[in-house]
Amino acid sequence: MNEKASSAKDAKETFQCLMELSNLLGADLDPEVLSICVRLCEAGVNPELLVTVLKDILKEVQTIRQEE
Numbered sequence: 001m002n003e004k005a006s007s008a009k010d011a012k013e014t015f016q017c018l019m020e021l022s023n024l025l026g027a028d029l030d031p032e033v034l035s036i037c038v039r040l041c042e043a044g045v046n047p048e049l050l051v052t053v054l055k056d057i058l059k060e061v062q063t064i065r066q067e068e
Helices: 003-024 031-042 047-067
Strands: none
Touching: 003 031, 031 047
């Protein structure tokens, strides 16, 4: 297996582990949202701040759904 394929396999396995961890923690993140969060963290966004923002967004979504 070449280096590029190995790196892609490692990235896929890491993402699967992150998805499983997210599910175990009850974070309720779909793969697309989790992928965005990972990219934001890789770009230097503070993970704790990201969690705070996500919680606020999820609260707003729940409020909107309840009003409908």
